[in-house]
Amino acid sequence: MRVDGPWRHDPGAQRLMAALTAAGHRALFVGGCVRNAALGAPVDDIDIATDAVPDRVADIAARAGLRTVPTGIAHGTLTVVADHRPLEVTTFRRDVETDGRHAVVAFATDVAEDAARRDFTMNALYAEADGQVVDPLGGWSDLEARRVRFVGRAAARIAEDYLRILRYFRFHAWYGDPEGGIDAEALAACAEGAEGLERLSSERVGREMLKLLAAPDPAPSASSMAGAGILARILPGADAAALAPLVHLEGVLSLAPDAVRRLACLGGEEVAGRLRLSRRTARRLATLREATRSEAGAAENAWRLGLETAREVELLRAAAFSAPLPADLQSQLDRGARAVFPVRGADLAPRHRGAAIGRRLRELERDWIASGFTLTRDDLLG
Numbered sequence: 001m002r003v004d005g006p007w008r009h010d011p012g013a014q015r016l017m018a019a020l021t022a023a024g025h026r027a028l029f030v031g032g033c034v035r036n037a038a039l040g041a042p043v044d045d046i047d048i049a050t051d052a053v054p055d056r057v058a059d060i061a062a063r064a065g066l067r068t069v070p071t072g073i074a075h076g077t078l079t080v081v082a083d084h085r086p087l088e089v090t091t092f093r094r095d096v097e098t099d100g101r102h103a104v105v106a107f108a109t110d111v112a113e114d115a116a117r118r119d120f121t122m123n124a125l126y127a128e129a130d131g132q133v134v135d136p137l138g139g140w141s142d143l144e145a146r147r148v149r150f151v152g153r154a155a156a157r158i159a160e161d162y163l164r165i166l167r168y169f170r171f172h173a174w175y176g177d178p179e180g181g182i183d184a185e186a187l188a189a190c191a192e193g194a195e196g197l198e199r200l201s202s203e204r205v206g207r208e209m210l211k212l213l214a215a216p217d218p219a220p221s222a223s224s225m226a227g228a229g230i231l232a233r234i235l236p237g238a239d240a241a242a243l244a245p246l247v248h249l250e251g252v253l254s255l256a257p258d259a260v261r262r263l264a265c266l267g268g269e270e271v272a273g274r275l276r277l278s279r280r281t282a283r284r285l286a287t288l289r290e291a292t293r294s295e296a297g298a299a300e301n302a303w304r305l306g307l308e309t310a311r312e313v314e315l316l317r318a319a320a321f322s323a324p325l326p327a328d329l330q331s332q333l334d335r336g337a338r339a340v341f342p343v344r345g346a347d348l349a350p351r352h353r354g355a356a357i358g359r360r361l362r363e364l365e366r367d368w369i370a371s372g373f374t375l376t377r378d379d380l381l382g
Helices: 011-022 032-039 054-063 111-116 139-144 154-160 163-175 184-192 194-199 202-213 219-227 230-234 243-252 259-266 279-293 298-305 307-320 329-338 355-370 377-381
Strands: 027-030 047-050 067-072 077-082 085-091 093-098 103-107
Touching: 011 027, 011 047, 011 054, 011 077, 011 085, 027 032, 032 139, 054 067, 054 077, 054 085, 067 085, 093 111, 154 163, 154 184, 163 184, 163 194, 163 202, 163 219, 163 230, 184 194, 194 230, 202 219, 202 259, 219 230, 219 243, 243 259, 243 307, 259 279, 259 307, 279 298, 279 307, 298 307, 298 329, 307 329, 355 377
Parallel strands: 047 085
Antiparallel strands: 027 047, 067 077, 077 085, 093 103
16 A cells, blocks of 8 residues: 655655654654545645654754754654745654543654554554555554544543544544444444543634534534534534535535534534634624524625625525525625615715714615615605
8 A cells, every 4th residue: 555645755754754764763654644645635734753752853854954843842743844844743652641631641662552542543544755554553444434433442542632522523524434424332432421521622622623614514423413412512502403404505506615604504602702713703603693693685784794794694594494595696695795875974964963874874774775775865865
């Protein structure tokens, strides 16, 4: 078995791996780059695993003319910068102690020990510099079957870090077989360990949820999360029922997946705080949810919020009722987006002053919208 792609021929990665090998150490590509290459998916980051300890990696890298940054030195990780590209290099490790959030690790010399501490078998795939796959745990067959399987006992892996519950559903959304269902043992272990999610920071939970919802079709995973009581634990009041219709409607309009749009579809209480969303993301989420609940039509929303946001609101409304989109949706959106309210505050003076101008403008605005944006300035002021 062999993997390949432009990432494997990255000059900096090849230079570093050659330097580590020449110094008597083992150097392997690991994790996402190997997994994604095998699936034919894009590779964004290059991670390297080695039996060289961090100080040794830094020394070898320096002699090869490469700069290192101690980004995770406590866990054996250095970032080596080669040709302006960061390469994350981690020493083989084994867990010594875990508490459900963090792990105390010791360095190892055997790749099998390093593989045994990883979360899923498809993440425990390694590759030599030439692309030859090293598969200590049978992850390749799981990857071919699109089967997301915990390394060892699911409950034990979850107890080491409860974030793995959410990672499991996220990986199933991205890499699992949507028709194959979720592994019964894994689902039971996730449900049994769900209380441990309360020990995680809101930031970590939020990042995982947004990554999950950005998958091409997260609906089956979200539905399984709801059935296991996990969705309600992290987002009380959330409901995954409308997510599948939303994904279908996105496909009808050829819209790219959007995590915030889908988060708005789920609903829930105090979502921005529970997931520690950025201000910008929280504002967009609030806009979508408020507009979806409002009585404003598509044209009015296009005028107030812009065409794209108004389209998303209509998607959310249709998904909530498992209904098709209006046949004339695009014309409604275009009409609202082109509309320009013809009256300004100055047009109301001196008959109106101060706060009375604002009140009168709002009254005229309502009349103008009710007319389908057809009333002219003279109509409104006459």
